[in-house]
Amino acid sequence: MTPDRLKEIRGIDLFKNISDPSFAALTQAAYAQNFPPNVELITEGEPSDFLYIVISGSVELFANWGNNETTLATVWPVSSFILAATINKGPYLMSARTGEKSLIVMLPSEDVRQTFENDPEFAKSIVSELAKYYRAGLRNTKNLKLRTSKERLANYLLKTRKKNNDASQFLLKYEKRRLASYLGMTPENLSRAFASLKPLGVRVDGQKVTLDNLPALIEFAKPTRLIDG
Amino acid sequence: MTPDRLKEIRGIDLFKNISDPSFAALTQAAYAQNFPPNVELITEGEPSDFLYIVISGSVELFANWGNNETTLATVWPVSSFILAATINKGPYLMSARTGEKSLIVMLPSEDVRQTFENDPEFAKSIVSELAKYYRAGLRNTKNLKLRTSKERLANYLLKTRKKNNDASQFLLKYEKRRLASYLGMTPENLSRAFASLKPLGVRVDGQKVTLDNLPALIEFAKPTRLIDG
DNA sequence: CGGCAAATTGACTCATGTCAAGCTATGTGG
């Protein structure tokens, strides 16, 4: 791996406080690879042989049961995914596929566990990451169990607006079918949910979303930091 | 706190590898308290001042949004709860209430964080715990998003059967209304879900459940280690 | 420009929630 790439990786929270020798040891056997869009990187159930890091592009984490599939998260650069499986030595509980052409770094899980054993600072970073993930997952569960699909969409739009510096107009980061799956509904239902939010000032044109009546949308969505962060 | 009690606490995974001085420091300011049934120990949104451990009784973890409430988990002795909030210094994302008369130990969060900073072995235990919780949460999300309520119930029954040493008859560990909330449905819907599983050999009488036709139930429930552990 | 996948729309079914009534079990106080 090139020095630039290493520096890029080192910038993420997970490696912020890792010692230089630990980082060197950890990345020594790592390799970066380019993948075309829509390639399945891992499949749920497989042993967790690698920890993954997205350098560019994006990765969709999803799971199947019978004929159903659901999107659990989308990972954007620069971040790791599948950390808990690596730590736990358990099988992957999610599958992963590239959303677009992506550059991915793979760290052998055994090395991650070694480094975690030997470098207390790295262990602490892992703790922070896992606690963060756990809480994000908890919020997600509350969102699913306490809200209807329309309410989830409304809150998703408000959150996305915030990420876009409170712009009243922004682009959806991914396809509507993925968004639907992430929000726990069908694409058809998402279309109708968007239509039903029209009276609250939500206009959609392709990937472009405009929020014309923020107070009304907030009034309906009732966002809370205990779910929406 | 009495020596017995300390020994009991020390037995849980979280404290398995903690050093003696760390454990002493951690428990020095801890105190145990008896609570009557149905007492709210913590409320979501509050700062996470304590890490809790259930010594006897049980604790229900739940959350509210508007008029809706949902049960997220039930904690049985001897285990901790609210660990991620403690580590993260974030507000609690769940409320907790005793299900019955319960003995609860409270450890000041600041002490937990201190010990976590100073004792690498404790930090490693925390990592394991958090990874385990995270994965349990993930399984739960998959369960919710990929299955109908009947399927969730069927799989819950199979899991409970396994926990009861594969006995074909066992008692539900908690009230049906709590079970319904945990499984993400209304009590009415749970009643009907039970009724609809009757042809698959599921008989219910109060808290007593009998599974007469295991193959049929399994065939319907399609359990998988990637969701059901 | 053509072709394909995504998105939308309509009509319908099915799953789940809501409201109300009645039933059951359980524990308490007389």
Add this chain to the structure above:
DNA sequence: CCACATAGCTTGACATGAGTCAATTTGCCG
């Protein structure tokens, strides 16, 4: 020890949320 009160559970009737299937329409990419 019984009777009542209370909360939980069940059942029915209905409303609403959400999924399914099919037919277009739209938009994008080669």
